[in-house]
Amino acid sequence: MKAIIEIKDVSYKYPNSSYALENVSLTVYSGEKIAIVGSNGAGKSTLLLMLNGILRPQSGEILFNSENISYKRSSLRELRKKVGFVFQNPDNQIIAPTVYQDVAFGPVNLGYDKDRVKTYVNHALGYTGLLGFERRPPHHLSGGEKKKVAMAGILAMEPDVFVFDEPTSALDPASSEDIMELLSELNGHGKTIIISTHDVELAYPWADRIVLMNKGKIISEGKPGEIFTNRADLKSASLSMPVLMDLYECLCERGLTFTGNPPRSVLEMVKKIETFNQGPIQRDEDMGKIYILNAESPAIDSLQELMKRYSAQSLGAMGTKAKICLENKNLSPDFTYGVIDKCLLKAMNSGNSIIVTVPVMIKRIGERVQDFNSESGHNIEIIEIQENCQTKTG
Numbered sequence: 001m002k003a004i005i006e007i008k009d010v011s012y013k014y015p016n017s018s019y020a021l022e023n024v025s026l027t028v029y030s031g032e033k034i035a036i037v038g039s040n041g042a043g044k045s046t047l048l049l050m051l052n053g054i055l056r057p058q059s060g061e062i063l064f065n066s067e068n069i070s071y072k073r074s075s076l077r078e079l080r081k082k083v084g085f086v087f088q089n090p091d092n093q094i095i096a097p098t099v100y101q102d103v104a105f106g107p108v109n110l111g112y113d114k115d116r117v118k119t120y121v122n123h124a125l126g127y128t129g130l131l132g133f134e135r136r137p138p139h140h141l142s143g144g145e146k147k148k149v150a151m152a153g154i155l156a157m158e159p160d161v162f163v164f165d166e167p168t169s170a171l172d173p174a175s176s177e178d179i180m181e182l183l184s185e186l187n188g189h190g191k192t193i194i195i196s197t198h199d200v201e202l203a204y205p206w207a208d209r210i211v212l213m214n215k216g217k218i219i220s221e222g223k224p225g226e227i228f229t230n231r232a233d234l235k236s237a238s239l240s241m242p243v244l245m246d247l248y249e250c251l252c253e254r255g256l257t258f259t260g261n262p263p264r265s266v267l268e269m270v271k272k273i274e275t276f277n278q279g280p281i282q283r284d285e286d287m288g289k290i291y292i293l294n295a296e297s298p299a300i301d302s303l304q305e306l307m308k309r310y311s312a313q314s315l316g317a318m319g320t321k322a323k324i325c326l327e328n329k330n331l332s333p334d335f336t337y338g339v340i341d342k343c344l345l346k347a348m349n350s351g352n353s354i355i356v357t358v359p360v361m362i363k364r365i366g367e368r369v370q371d372f373n374s375e376s377g378h379n380i381e382i383i384e385i386q387e388n389c390q391t392k393t394g
């Protein structure tokens, strides 16, 4: 993997304060999803503010694409095109009187012509589910909507790296899931994503790598399964273990022997228990089915009827387009985050679900379900609904 950002022995002290960062070194690789995790005052925001040159280290250096960051105004402008920063509090970022103008601010400043600005802004608004919000004043929006506006403003500049300080602070669970799903989607398109959070439950299943911070220093970094099993490090960072990891450890201590890495989702935990049980807890004939519906097909108009026809108790939306499509039809999905896993769990409990998604995702869902079946010994059926007929994809 190619290093995109290198932080080398960086220290920083605010006036009249102790070190906010002390001899911090970290390499971020292109395409990673990293969570900087620590309690209040650990130095997370200070570290993130260094990444696009908002703060300048007092000692040490920061490299972007193997070159030292230059703090000249013109170089910083270039850097900020490539490293987008979304502040913890969107009010610090939103400046224009309407959503459209706010999102257009970056592309206009980059000197793009009117048509190009419009294309970028519309794409960013569509991606964040904000089409229709163009004329609204941002200060009349909810906290989650404001976060999305701030995110759209950065998206419109198409950066390679997305830095997101506390992406879910002050958001309800549904909005938090929306934002995390969006970040995963961006990562799926090759963007590097770096977030800060004190929420171990959020970071554990989401991140490829965890960087644990306390009192301006990095205590440890590594895969989520390694970092979140180290109780001593977590305690010194004033954090607790994610609940799933706690349960897993508790079961291990009570003599259940599991193989492989610790589970990062309820589905993975159930799979481990079934392996320990030497086979599925439930018979295959009692399993539910997963139906897939293309959000762009005309059959979407009869979704409610299809839910009844296939006895589907749950509706999942995968991807922003699918979510917008359901929203436009006044339908609220049960799952918008970790959709495949949640539908697999439903199926294991005899429930049928329909996942609405776009064509490019259909193959991915089929592969994920097939992998699950071959790993677990289950045979959960996946069926693509094609208007009025069905085709198996699994």
Ligand SMILES: Nc1ncnc2c1ncn2[C@@H]1O[C@H](COP(=O)(O)OP(=O)(O)OP(=O)(O)O)[C@@H](O)[C@H]1O
Pocket: 014, 015, 017, 019, 020, 038, 039, 040, 041, 042, 043, 044, 045, 046, 047, 198
């Ligand atoms: N503008 C500032 N002036 C003085 N001290 C500051 C300033 N900003 C942060 N600090 C101090 O620097 C240290 C690190 O703060 P920072 O905001 O980076 O932590 P954090 O991990 O992001 O915390 P939180 O989770 O509460 O946002 C803290 O001790 C804080 O009090």
